[in-house]
Amino acid sequence: MQRPPDDSTEEISLQDGWTVNPEYAISEALRRAFRHGKWSRQEFSLWTFAEVEAEVRMGWLLNGEMTEWREVRDSVRAGFESERG
Numbered sequence: 001m002q003r004p005p006d007d008s009t010e011e012i013s014l015q016d017g018w019t020v021n022p023e024y025a026i027s028e029a030l031r032r033a034f035r036h037g038k039w040s041r042q043e044f045s046l047w048t049f050a051e052v053e054a055e056v057r058m059g060w061l062l063n064g065e066m067t068e069w070r071e072v073r074d075s076v077r078a079g080f081e082s083e084r085g
Contacts, residue, residue: 029065033072036060037079049080056080 037049040059044052056076057069065072 026067029067029072030075032065033060033067033075034079034082036063036065037076038082039079040076041080041082044080049077053077 036059037056040052040056044055049056053073057073060069060072060076
């Protein structure tokens with residue numbers, strides 16, 4: 001799934017106790033990762049993050065992202081789970 005380039009300056013607040021590995025990735029990558037999680041939620045709305053993590057990770061890599069999954073995984077999960085009702 002191809003995503004538009006992220007040229008925004010939007011700040012994403014990761015409250016409610018989310019850990020986002022800020023010691024690894026730069027803030028732009030964490031912001032893209034959070035959005036990737038939100039976008040992925042639209043495709044996988046019936047499943048939990050644990051059930052679709054491999055597919056979401058593959059989408060991250062196929063989008064050409066160079067930041068390693070271990071560095072952004074928690075941000076992607078936070079975005080994915082932020083849309084849960």
